[in-house]
Amino acid sequence: MQSGRPIVLVVEDEESITTPLAEALERDGLEPHVASTAAEALELARRLRPDLVLLDVMLPDASGFDVCRELRRESEVPIIMLTARGEEADRIVGLELGADDYIVKPFSAREVTARIRAVLRRARRTAGAGAEESPITIGDVRIDPAARTVTRAGESLELSRKEFDLLHLLMRNAGSVLRRERLIEEVWETRWFGSTKTLDVHVASLRKKLRDDPSASRYLHTARGVGFRFAAPADLERAG
Numbered sequence: 062m063q064s065g066r067p068i069v070l071v072v073e074d075e076e077s078i079t080t081p082l083a084e085a086l087e088r089d090g091l092e093p094h095v096a097s098t099a100a101e102a103l104e105l106a107r108r109l110r111p112d113l114v115l116l117d118v119m120l121p122d123a124s125g126f127d128v129c130r131e132l133r134r135e136s137e138v139p140i141i142m143l144t145a146r147g148e149e150a151d152r153i154v155g156l157e158l159g160a161d162d163y164i165v166k167p168f169s170a171r172e173v174t175a176r177i178r179a180v181l182r183r184a185r186r187t188a189g190a191g192a193e194e195s196p197i198t199i200g201d202v203r204i205d206p207a208a209r210t211v212t213r214a215g216e217s218l219e220l221s222r223k224e225f226d227l228l229h230l231l232m233r234n235a236g237s238v239l240r241r242e243r244l245i246e247e248v249w250e251t252r253w254f255g256s257t258k259t260l261d262v263h264v265a266s267l268r269k270k271l272r273d274d275p276s277a278s279r280y281l282h283t284a285r286g287v288g289f290r291f292a293a294p295a296d297l298e299r300a301g
Contacts, residue, residue, distance in 0.1 A: 085170030099123035159221035236293030
């Protein structure tokens with residue numbers, strides 16, 4: 062029976078990790094459920110509808126990246142990737158697939174619970190704020206915070222949670238350069254532990270999905286060494 066506490070699905074096949082981690086999460090007021098395989102993870106995710114998924118990259122029957130991709134097809138559940146490998150390429154793959162955060166083993170249970178709380182706070186705040194905001198249309202790009210949808214020229218775009226939050230922040234402040242530090246703080250929270258290169262990865266992905274050529278950007282502009290700016294309606298009128 063579910064307890065009313067936030068449900069955390071822990072997808073990890075090493076019992077030496079899952080046992081103490083589940084105990085720590087429970088002590089911190091969360092409700093952990095453990096899956097040791099990709100197949101079990103997807104089955105539990107569909108049945109439990111967890112508030113957050115802690116997802117190991119290395120699983121016995123599939124890659125955690127494959128699980129992340131499948132979860133993203135079905136829901137916007139926050140995902141934190143767990144891995145023993147610290148290579149930047151692995152982090153980028155997970156983030157591009159829609160993961161919200163990334164933790165490299167070995168880690169402390171205290172760090173994991175702090176990250177979970179931060180990601181859950183951000184998800185709740187985003188959902189609450191979006192429900193109060195009207196859609197924004199600039200050129201042929203339209204973002205609807207309440208429905209969490211984005212279209213360009215009427216075509217629906219599939220964005221990850223962070224891509225959506227980043228685009229929403231930039232479009233809310235269209236015409237103004239937003240510093241990299243502010244974007245990281247507001248989209249990834251001040252508790253973000255990763256490299257700011259994550260921001261560049263997400264901007265590049267947004268450009269690709271918006272079909273915005275970086276060599277002649279119409280919408281997303283880079284202020285070198287400072288941050289990024291989304292074009293204001295007046296900019297588009299002048300450009301023709």
